[in-house]
Amino acid sequence: xxxxxxYDWILNRLPYTEPFLYVEEISYVNDKGAEGSYRFSPDAHxxxxxxxxxxxxxxxxxxxxxxxxxxxxxxxxxxxxxxxxENITIGMSxxxxxxxxxxxxxxxxxxxxxxxxxxxxxLKCEVKMYDEDDKLVxxxxxxxxxxxxxx
Amino acid sequence: MLKEEKYQKLKDIIKIYLPEDVAVTDIEQDSHFxxxxxxxxxxxxxxxxxxxxxxxxxxxxxxxxxxQTVNDAMAIIDTKLAAK
Numbered sequence: 001x002x003x004x005x006x007y008d009w010i011l012n013r014l015p016y017t018e019p020f021l022y023v024e025e026i027s028y029v030n031d032k033g034a035e036g037s038y039r040f041s042p043d044a045h046x047x048x049x050x051x052x053x054x055x056x057x058x059x060x061x062x063x064x065x066x067x068x069x070x071x072x073x074x075x076x077x078x079x080x081x082x083x084x085x086e087n088i089t090i091g092m093s094x095x096x097x098x099x100x101x102x103x104x105x106x107x108x109x110x111x112x113x114x115x116x117x118x119x120x121x122x123l124k125c126e127v128k129m130y131d132e133d134d135k136l137v138x139x140x141x142x143x144x145x146x147x148x149x150x151x
Numbered sequence: 152m153l154k155e156e157k158y159q160k161l162k163d164i165i166k167i168y169l170p171e172d173v174a175v176t177d178i179e180q181d182s183h184f185x186x187x188x189x190x191x192x193x194x195x196x197x198x199x200x201x202x203x204x205x206x207x208x209x210x211x212x213x214x215x216x217x218x219q220t221v222n223d224a225m226a227i228i229d230t231k232l233a234a235k
Contacts, residue, residue, distance in 0.1 A: 093193030120215045122196040145193055 010076045014068065015088060019045070022065035029077040033114040033125070036069035042105035057103040062129060062138050063095055070113025070127040075146040078118055083148050090146045093122070097140035101131065108132055121147045152232070154225075157206075161224055164201045168194040182221045198224075206232060 007026035014023060026036040040057050047055035072090060079088065103109060109129050116124040124143040131137050158180070166175045170189045177188065184190045190198070195218070199210050202224065208231035210218075218224050 093191070117200070120196045120199060120212065122193055143193060 007073075009081060010073050013076050013088070014072060015090065016068060020064075022061065022068045023073060026069070026073055027110075029073055031078070031115070033112065034070055034074040034077070035110065035112045036073060037108055037110045038065050038069065039108040040103060040105060044105070047105050055105050057105070057107070059097065059099050059138070062099065062103060062109070063097050063140070063142070065109065066097070066111050066113070066127040066129055066138070066140070067092055067095070067142050067144070069111040070125050071123055071142050071144050072146075074113055074115065074125065075118075075123050075144070078123070079146065079148060087148045088146065090144055092142065092144045094143045095140065096142075097138055099138045101135055101137045103131065103137055109137060110134075116141070116143075121145050157228060158225065160205055161202065161221065161228070164198055164205060165190075165221070167201070168198055178221060180220075180222050180225070183219055184221070184224075185219075202228065208232060208235070 005028075007029060010026060010029060011023065014021065016022070022038050023036055024038045026034065028035050046058060046061070050056060050058045075090065076088070109131060111127060111129050113125040113127045116126060122143060123146050124141065126139075126141055128139045129137040162175070162178050165178055165188070168190055169175065173188050182188050184195055184198070185192070199215060199218070203209055206228055208228065210227065210231070214227050218227055
């Protein structure tokens with residue numbers, strides 16, 4: 001039996017917390033990409049305002065979810081286990097997204113990212129988000145700077 | 152490749168990443184990428200990657216650290232091309 005690799009060390013290093021943590025589970029992370037999932041809680045506060053009487057998950061949060069799973073989890077893996085959490089500084093530098101389907105309250109989404117490059121502290125990925133029926137919800141290219149600051 | 156040709160090639164790459172408040176004509180040999188041309192660190196990486204493709208060279212972390220001005224970039228390109 002193959003033991004499923006634990007990615008808790010990555011989850012523990014994510015520099016986010018509620019109400020802005022958009023990673024629930026990581027299915028895999030390797031040098032080429034990452035996959036993980038997140039369920040948008042039907043009680044999330046933003047559904048009250050987006051939109052009036054018609055709750056739909058905002059595109060910026062789908063982008064954020066793609067970035068946290070696809071870019072940041074992958075970035076932490078690439079930096080390696082030895083890196084101390086307090087030394088990690090990150091920032092999104094560009095995002096180019098296309099949105100194809102709405103995500104409603106309570107839906108679980110799956111994000112798959114593929115590394116484009118990681119050089120000179122810049123991490124660029126192609127990301128895709130799927131809904132529970134494996135239909136493509138959004139896709140795009142995200143990039144960010146991720147640094148350990150101890151050089 | 153002539154120096155002028157190299158400089159032009161480099162300028163053509165830089166201009167793609169200039170912010171809206173900086174004009175191509177603002178690019179001088181001694182321009183500092185971040186301080187004068189307002190290019191951020193993320194776009195500086197893009198410039199380096201484009202330079203690598205355009206000149207068929209590879210830059211290392213220490214080259215990146217040295218690359219502060221347009222002149223620095225020219226010098227690094229020359230060194231890398233000479234070492235080929």
